[in-house]
Amino acid sequence: MYDAVAETVRIEGARILATLIRTVGDVQLAEDAVQEATLAALGAWPVTGVPPEPRAWLTVTARRKAIDIIRRERARAEKERQGSELLELSRPSTVTGDPAGIEAGQAADDDLLRLIFTCCHPTLSPPTRVALALRTLCGLSPAAIADVMLTTEAATAKRLTRARHKIAAANIPYRVPPEAELADRLPAVCAVIHGLYTSGHAPPDGEPAYNLDLCTEAIRLAELLHGLLPQQPMPTAVLALLLLTEARRPARLDADGEVVTLERQDRSLWDAAAIDRGIALLNDSLERSGRQADPYQLQAAIAAEHARAAVYSITDWREIVRLYELLLSVAPTPSAQLAHAVAVAETEGPEAGLALLAEQRGSRTHAVRAELLARLERYPEAIDELSRAEPATAAERRHQERRIEEFSRRSSSRGRC
């Protein structure tokens, strides 16, 4: 019961917060009010049951709490401005004529978009954008955010406080960018969502303190952004990419929690519906955009190529190499270079892949180089490379140990021949 209540509150929270920020014009005040309304709900609902319109209940309560807070802090600066807001707040919403004062439909959507663009404003640092998104859009506590961002609760709380202060003091606008600026502003928003998914996909070592699935949160945000801006190719491509990646998740670990590499995955475990939707979204995104494909479209296209192959052996590696080359021309990241080398090794042989990795550094590079060396039966070198890799998770560490054992076994059996 408690969890269901907490989940409703958390999911509805972002929309309520978004509307309240616009009405009170202050992120901190709105957040405090939503927080107090949340506590009220968590206290009342387990006793009274969840009301038929939870969002309405929370909205009304949050507004009342905001009025209380403003009253309490009346003596503070800008009391005249807030005094007039107090009047606005106590009046039922005139926009929708809704007596409960709930912003519905378009108005609520606009508020949510404003909140998304403010949280992901380019004048805030990338980690601050992520922290703000998790706080205001996903409703996570500073402790949970610290857990996923690999930092402390105190540091997260300080980061959030500074961010809210900057938004207020530097007057970062609370609005959706005009159509002409959307193309410039969407990459920051999409990077936050994609970054959330990626960090959820490779969770840090150990048991997480919070039972929280970042991948699910990221997909929820991607769905939200695509739903709000269905005409925009970039959010569509992000959603396609996340769905196509998520579709393979059930096959990534076996029953014992061990890593299963792509060529050994049981493809019947892949989520066919998610793959179909991902491919449809990708096509839609490509149709809506100009000639130059963006990095999300290209990564989604690569994921789609893998998803289309019913068995590993029929993977179209030439097309994948081509897509990686396009990706490297628009976004030359180390992970794309690595994946490109893997694809080249499939089409032109392990030597060609190794040649591309000659200059590359990093833990995952060692692991990839080790696999390519092993294919050339250069086992001692492969073992040397693999022992230099630093796996991020316990499952990856076990995988590394297993491979090292295998390489040494093959190496010694070859020696005996």
Added chain:
Amino acid sequence: MTQYLALTYTADVDWWAPEQAAELAEYRQFAIDHADKIQASAVLHPTTTATVVRVEGARGGQVVTTDGPYAETKEALTGYYLIEADDLEAAVAIAAELPAARNGAVELRPVILARAAEAQ
């Protein structure tokens, strides 16, 4: 409306030197273009002319001055503009037109207005 102090950080130039004339003209043109938004502005003599002042101990203590800027940095504070803008995005758009944004950096700092400070 929010006021921002746009601080220009560039090479530590002498604005009176003839080779700076073209760039100085650009700054003047910027000030003319945004005259309605600029409350105050100045370009500064190089940091070799700077003096740092400190008072030792309590108020009324010994005044100690040192020659040179407060911090030795590769890019020096070479000028400022007090800008009034609707919000940070508008201020960024104006600051981006300063030559310093191309060949150095512009730091935008929101200003606490005296009236709001008194109300605290």
